[in-house]
Amino acid sequence: MLPFEPGQLTELSFHLLPTSVLFKQGHQIRVAIAGHDKDLFARYPAQGTPEISVQRNTVNASYIDLPVSKGKRS
Incomplete structure (x- = not known):
């Protein structure tokens, strides 16, 4: 992957290590x-020091997609 361009939007997608939290x-x-x-x-x-910005608007919306389990609940 090439270095990011300052001031330019870049879409990132990555996986997180699995964990279990209710x-x-x-x-x-x-x-x-x-x-x-x-x-x-x-x-x-x-x-x-790098600057990391997250877009939160209707044109460039950010989101986190978390899996949902509908298994047994206590």
């Missing part, structure tokens, strides 16, 4: 986005 009705989750795995990937930019 969210009950009314519960909320917080998503923290960070980047950098120095042992596997080159750092962009090589120096300085």
